[in-house]
Amino acid sequence: MAVQQQIPNLVLQFFDTYAEAVLVANASADIVYVNKTFCRLTQFDSKEVLGLKEKHIFKVKINYHLVESLKVTHWESGVATKSGDQLWVKVSSSPLIYNNEELTVFTLVENPSIEQLKGLLKESENRFASLADASPVMIWMTDQDNLCYYFNKSWLDFTGQKFEDEVGTGWLQRVHEKDLANFNSVTEQLNNHEGYSLEYRLRRRDGAYRNILEIGTPRLLPDGTFAGYMGSCLDITEFKAVQNELANYTEELKRSNEELEQFAYVASHDMQEPLRMIASYVQLIKRSIESGKPTDELFDFMKFVLDGVSRMQLLINDLLQFSRLNKKGIPFTEVDLNEVVKVAITNLTNRIADNNAVVTYTPMPIVNGDVSQLTRLIQNLVDNAIKFKSAERTPEISISVKEREIDYVISVRDNGIGIENKFYNRIFVIFQRLHTRNEYEGTGIGLAVCRKIVERHGGEIWVESEFGKGSCFNFSIKK
Numbered sequence: 001m002a003v004q005q006q007i008p009n010l011v012l013q014f015f016d017t018y019a020e021a022v023l024v025a026n027a028s029a030d031i032v033y034v035n036k037t038f039c040r041l042t043q044f045d046s047k048e049v050l051g052l053k054e055k056h057i058f059k060v061k062i063n064y065h066l067v068e069s070l071k072v073t074h075w076e077s078g079v080a081t082k083s084g085d086q087l088w089v090k091v092s093s094s095p096l097i098y099n100n101e102e103l104t105v106f107t108l109v110e111n112p113s114i115e116q117l118k119g120l121l122k123e124s125e126n127r128f129a130s131l132a133d134a135s136p137v138m139i140w141m142t143d144q145d146n147l148c149y150y151f152n153k154s155w156l157d158f159t160g161q162k163f164e165d166e167v168g169t170g171w172l173q174r175v176h177e178k179d180l181a182n183f184n185s186v187t188e189q190l191n192n193h194e195g196y197s198l199e200y201r202l203r204r205r206d207g208a209y210r211n212i213l214e215i216g217t218p219r220l221l222p223d224g225t226f227a228g229y230m231g232s233c234l235d236i237t238e239f240k241a242v243q244n245e246l247a248n249y250t251e252e253l254k255r256s257n258e259e260l261e262q263f264a265y266v267a268s269h270d271m272q273e274p275l276r277m278i279a280s281y282v283q284l285i286k287r288s289i290e291s292g293k294p295t296d297e298l299f300d301f302m303k304f305v306l307d308g309v310s311r312m313q314l315l316i317n318d319l320l321q322f323s324r325l326n327k328k329g330i331p332f333t334e335v336d337l338n339e340v341v342k343v344a345i346t347n348l349t350n351r352i353a354d355n356n357a358v359v360t361y362t363p364m365p366i367v368n369g370d371v372s373q374l375t376r377l378i379q380n381l382v383d384n385a386i387k388f389k390s391a392e393r394t395p396e397i398s399i400s401v402k403e404r405e406i407d408y409v410i411s412v413r414d415n416g417i418g419i420e421n422k423f424y425n426r427i428f429v430i431f432q433r434l435h436t437r438n439e440y441e442g443t444g445i446g447l448a449v450c451r452k453i454v455e456r457h458g459g460e461i462w463v464e465s466e467f468g469k470g471s472c473f474n475f476s477i478k479k
């Protein structure tokens, strides 16, 4: 029976305008109608198909799915084409009763074939790879077991390695051994398949270690299954250097502010003191001259004035020297601390001899620094060790060194009067002294100078002491 007899022409014309392929079969599964899109899709002429059984067209059928209420069924199937190829289509079939005739309308939508899918996938992969390779950021991917199976060109260019060297866990050999532990900090995120970020040093092709910021993002399949990580790595060495410089600069500013405060304090207190003395003795001199009978005292008064003036000069010179340390000294060079110690001791020959002091030292390392500042540092410490000697003992001073991981600690130990621990910090502040001028000469600048020199060399200075028994001044200096 011709389909025209079963379905009005208007409906068929309407089917012909469909973008989807339409096929109608009767109750005996004979194909009674195909629309134009069906013919275009399968290359069959409608006459070649009419009268065939539905099963001649639909080949392997899978994924049956019934939408009960409407009696519409969805499935996928291979469809025979005239050229013998097989198309893969999504099919919806729905029953239709017309003039008591049971018909089935099939709507076919083409599904890409596996080959087409493979092609699409390949194209998408190529697109990703060329995008990733063009990126200046290093990109990698891992599988479910967190083994790397992809590195973009930037990564391979950076490490100078071949893909085969980096694959799996090979790339870990490029991470600085001291930074391998950094990965422990993200174990929880890795186990929970969460995003993370961490920093570590990675060896560049030229052997230099660069600071890397790594951001890992989990990759999930459409059904939510974890498929591995995708990560990007950025060389942040320059950024870190600027950050450090900024932090140092801020620290330096803080320090110089503190120093300024100390300078103000010094100006108002320490320098006032000799000035007051000068002023009062000049007053006495004036009175003595005005009385018309200058006495012998006049000379004593003048002596005090001169004494005040020279103390003032000393303070000003010390201050000047101290402030000069602020400016960058000569560039650092290799310095043999054995020579430094020798020169410092030679400069103090007279003081050592006058005080019967014994100065010993162990072999010293070679460091990077400013030789004249380091000489001054050792000299100041040995000078103090002699100055603050005990009245009961001949001064014994030993200079020794202890090697640590990144630096050396140089110690100048004496058997002098010692320092109470409440003063351990104060003594490093400019013009802070624990004794009067009558007891021990000095302006209180020596240790402030020492601290500044040590800090300029990136180290720290501190004191340990047993009050009454001796002190040990230590400073660290980078290897």
Ligand code: ADP
Binding pocket: 384, 385, 386, 388, 414, 416, 417, 418, 419, 427, 428, 432, 433, 434, 435, 441, 442, 443, 444, 445, 446, 447, 448, 471
């Ligand atoms: P100055 O020696 O001119 O007083 P410093 O800055 O060198 O100035 O020292 C500050 C203070 O620290 C000293 O006045 C002294 O009280 C204490 N001090 C420094 N070195 C020693 C030492 N080796 N033993 C005991 N006290 C010391």
